Amino acid sequence: MLKINSDENLGKVTIEKSALQNALSHVAEYGNFRLPRRKWKEVYGLLIGKLKNNNLIVNNAFPMTHGSSIFVEFEKEHYILAAEINEIIAENGDFFVGWYHSHPGLGFFLSGTDVLTQLGFQDVNPHAIAIVFDHKELERENETFTIFRLHNTSEGILSNYYVVDYELNGLENESELEFIEKIYYKITHSLETKKIRKVESTARNNIEKWLKLED
Numbered sequence: 001m002l003k004i005n006s007d008e009n010l011g012k013v014t015i016e017k018s019a020l021q022n023a024l025s026h027v028a029e030y031g032n033f034r035l036p037r038r039k040w041k042e043v044y045g046l047l048i049g050k051l052k053n054n055n056l057i058v059n060n061a062f063p064m065t066h067g068s069s070i071f072v073e074f075e076k077e078h079y080i081l082a083a084e085i086n087e088i089i090a091e092n093g094d095f096f097v098g099w100y101h102s103h104p105g106l107g108f109f110l111s112g113t114d115v116l117t118q119l120g121f122q123d124v125n126p127h128a129i130a131i132v133f134d135h136k137e138l139e140r141e142n143e144t145f146t147i148f149r150l151h152n153t154s155e156g157i158l159s160n161y162y163v164v165d166y167e168l169n170g171l172e173n174e175s176e177l178e179f180i181e182k183i184y185y186k187i188t189h190s191l192e193t194k195k196i197r198k199v200e201s202t203a204r205n206n207i208e209k210w211l212k213l214e215d
């Protein structure tokens, strides 16, 4: 079902290092290898960016919430928070260009619920993307995430999806895998399992600093 299909009409996708770092830290915190697998949790966040000459640039990622090992839900408070962030980022010409969530140990795909969520983004912005993380793939030295878009939103929840190609921007002398492993192991080795930091609030502080820098 999955096919690499870089839709030329939609240009390229570029992910800034800071966006990947924030999202992956969130994923790693709740999918910590030191925790038993049954304790891993799905996380959900928003992607912030802009369109430049028909190309999508993901500048940052904003951790929103986490759920159970197989499910994460967006609640009323998150919509309110998202609306507030939206106002701030709009001042810099940024907007929500998609979302990310994790499938810890479950692999890369969009569930029916995920397709529904992606419809919400892609209906208003054909460039919008969904990033799915599965950090378990790191053990096999595989990619830890895959980017998806729906083929045809007019088909609604029956719409098929495809894999979107991307470039990662901001890495210096390290490979993408080295960069990802570094973030991942820093988090999983600095934590005591009984004291999981609130990565959502930490990452939010980082974003707040970043937003101020852009002023």
Ligand SMILES: [Zn+2]
Pocket (backbone or CB within 6 Å): 101, 102, 103, 109, 110, 111, 114
């Ligand atoms: Zn999912």
